């Protein structure tokens with residue numbers, strides 16, 4: 001009995017995930033905090049959230065001047081293809097097989113929130 005309840009719970013989770021084509025900002029933050037903050041930090045500054053050890057401290061995502069100089073397409077591309085493919089430090093993994101296009105775009109938006117463009 002317990003077993004089947006667990007299965008139903010799992011199935012409905014999978015179904016509800018498949019139903020949301022759009023990636024919410026909360027979901028993007030969750031992905032970022034789990035998968036990216038270990039190197040980039042929760043705020044993109046390579047600080048808090050960094051896992052230490054062998055991970056590099058990468059602070060560029062919170063650097064206003066740098067972020068203003070690169071288009072969204074570039075950020076999406078490096079997330080998909082990884083650092084090596086883009087002539088950057090190869091420690092940045094390629095994520096194109098992990099995330100959907102929507103998730104990558106939501107991640108780009110989340111990253112943009114660290115160093116908001118001037119209005």
Ligand code: HEC
Pocket residue numbers: 031032035036037038039040055056058060061075076078079083087088089090091092093095107111
């Ligand atoms: C194992 C460490 C590591 C993880 C995990 C990681 N990155 Fe990176 N990331 C890097 C490194 C290293 C660079 C290249 C920095 C450089 O060459 O200046 C980079 C560069 C980037 C850049 C380009 C900005 C720049 O500095 O040119 C973006 C955007 C980016 N990462 C997003 C992400 C996202 C989104 C995730 C999670 C899905 C993620 N990264 C996970 C290490 C990591």
